[in-house]
Amino acid sequence: MTRFTKLTAAALGLTLLGGAAFADGHIDAAIKARQAQMQLYGFNLGVLGAMAKGDVDYDAATASAAADNLLAAATLNASIMWPQGSDSGAAKSRAKADMWSNYPDVQAKGMALVEAATAMQAAAGGGVEGIRGAIGAVGGACGACHKAYREPSS
């Protein structure tokens, strides 16, 4: 295992934290925090996607910064942002309760995103074709997890 893989394996662990260890309001705050993490994905991908689509001109420094951010966000230690009782049945969230019963699969889907974001980081500085080549896998990784574990919005 590379240092990197170990790091992310830890980062993506959904721990089965008891709510009791936390103050009131912790659940809602944790949901907001992970949604903010997702927003970071969306913003930085938006920068890369606008170049891939040709909506804005390619700029190597901007593209690299966005790809660095994407990878950094994907490797945050997410475990404390997914406490038990923060699923869509129990709280104001779109996370399916299945996430907590399919831990290895959730972790695999998180790892798939880290891999795709790593490839994006390697490609982003080298031209718009590199971004075009890498963005499909990133989208696939986001979509695979949303397909399995995110409820439709209301």
Add this chain to the structure above:
Amino acid sequence: MRRFLTNLTFFVVLGFAVFWFITRPESFADDALAGLTADTSRGETVFHAAGCASCHTAPGVDSKGAPVLSGGQRFPSDFGTFIAPNISSDPTHGIGEWSALDLANAMKFGTSPDGQHYYPAFPYTSYARAEVQDIVDLHAYLATLPGDATPSQPHEVGFPFNIRLAMGGWKFLFFSDEWTIGAPNEQLERGRYLVEALGHCAECHTPRGPLGNLDNSAWLTGAPDPSGKGRVPDITPQTLGWSEGDLAYYFESGFTPDFDSSGGHMAHVVENLGKLPAQDREAIAAYLIALP
């Protein structure tokens, strides 16, 4: 709910007593497909555009390699839970023995080889608008997919819906193969074909009446998600506010204009649409932009 059930019973009884004659399961004449030859690679495009794999693969199976259409996914509805059957090429448990005509009768009329009505959980209500040639091609493609011997499960629906004959009344009232929106040029015609016939987009994106019929006056304006949680979004241009390019890019990549990524059932649809030629995704986008 009670009024709804009374209405329902009324219609079902009506369906039986008055219309039993007119509502016999329809089918093609035996020689309806004479002279048509099958093109397997065109059939593959039809397969992706129609999203057969989204419903007929086993639950939770990710689509890598040739899809195994062994069935088993569950579709909850107000009338009970329908379970997708095995339509793999297995001769006993799948549809390996079916002729192209059998498939055409199923998709165009909702009629089984032994002359029974299918439930519209199988979206023949949309596929009815499909070209017969496309069904012949699709039939040839399905035969190239692997067989699987998992037996089909019975549906979990109660009386009176468990009586297939009752669907005759339903079909008589609601089944139509007419187009919903006009298509003044070739691209819009293709887009309409992909949305209204093969893509069966309305089956999820259009609200339903009390009897499970699509409310065509609210075409593609969104509906409650059948899972009971959340909504399938309104995709008419005024509400959605996406450009034609945004739509085509979403169908290719799953990314919304603000780079969220599609989830739920739509993620299956995007996987399928990603396998179509770019002009087809553009045609779907053009159709949606042209909606009133």
